[in-house]
Amino acid sequence: MLDAQDIQTIKELIDASENRTHAYIEGAIIPQLQLLAEGHQNILDTLAPKNRVETLEDEVVFIKSVMKAMSQEIAELKKAQ
Numbered sequence: 001m002l003d004a005q006d007i008q009t010i011k012e013l014i015d016a017s018e019n020r021t022h023a024y025i026e027g028a029i030i031p032q033l034q035l036l037a038e039g040h041q042n043i044l045d046t047l048a049p050k051n052r053v054e055t056l057e058d059e060v061v062f063i064k065s066v067m068k069a070m071s072q073e074i075a076e077l078k079k080a081q
Contacts, residue, residue: 002010048056
């Protein structure tokens with residue numbers, strides 16, 4: 001059976017373990033999470049807005065169709081010569 005001294009010793013060990021855990025979290029984990037968050041924010045800052053990307057995609061599709069039509073016209077004009 002545990003006496004009061006044993007219980008006190010166990011509480012002290014738990015407290016010490018808890019303190020080490022908090023220190024590790026504050027010293028190692030939190031700085032890494034902050035770096036990760038900063039990196040994530042940098043990525044978000046450099047990304048083009050979705051609507052801009054969609055607009056550019058639409059323009060590229062249009063330019064491709066114009067280029068295809070012009071290429072066909074050029075080919076037909078070369079045949080006519």
